[in-house]
Amino acid sequence: QVQLVESGGGLVQAGGSLRLSCAASGSRFSINGMGWYRQAPGKQRELVATITNGGSTNYADSVKGRFTISRDNAKNTVNLQMNSLKPEDSAVYYCSAKARSYGSGWGAWDDYWGQGTQVTVSS
Numbered sequence: 001q002v003q004l005v006e007s008g009g010g011l012v013q014a015g016g017s018l019r020l021s022c023a024a025s026g027s028r029f030s031i032n033g034m035g036w037y038r039q040a041p042g043k044q045r046e047l048v049a050t051i052t053n054g055g056s057t058n059y060a061d062s063v064k065g066r067f068t069i070s071r072d073n074a075k076n077t078v079n080l081q082m083n084s085l086k087p088e089d090s091a092v093y094y095c096s097a098k099a100r101s102y103g104s105g106w107g108a109w110d111d112y113w114g115q116g117t118q119v120t121v122s123s
Contacts, residue, residue, distance in 0.1 A: 002026045002099045002112045009093060009117030016121070017083045022095030022114055024076040028102040032109060034071055034078040038091035038119075048093070049080060063089075085121045092116040 008020040024031060035050035049069040050058045057069055066085075071078040078095060095114035100107050 001101055002029045002031075002097065004095045004097060004112055004114035006093065006095045006114045006117040009119045011120045011122065012085055013122050014085060014087055016085050017081070018085065018119060020080040020082065020093055020095075020117060020119075022078045024097055024099070024112075026101060029099050030106070031076055032098040034095070034097045036069065036078070036080045037094045037096055039094070040091040043091075045094070051078065082119070087121045087123050089119065090121045091119060093119050
């Protein structure tokens with residue numbers, strides 16, 4: 001079992017910055033990759049950014065050049081630095097990880113999600 005906990009959300013003015021963090025924990029687990037997703041009211045959940053264990057990153061076109069994803073593999077944490085925030089960035093941001101747990105043996109790879117953290121950008 002893997003637990004993901006996000007932090008760092010809040011209210012910020014347009015043009016401002018926020019830094020989101022996510023920490024993974026569990027008895028015994030392995031993570032393949034981590035990422036951030038967001039969902040605004042009335043909209044579908046969308047990918048914001050992902051990062052592999054090797055450090056390869058991928059960003060949604062809407063945030064490219066403004067957001068930066070990073071992680072510490074040893075600590076099983078992932079961060080999202082958000083700069084030049086726009087009102088359309090307002091959403092609940094979710095941390096996600098592809099992970100597997102060990103019982104009598106390693107389980108299958110599965111997707112895990114955090115509870116979400118609210119980001120609100122005012123005009």
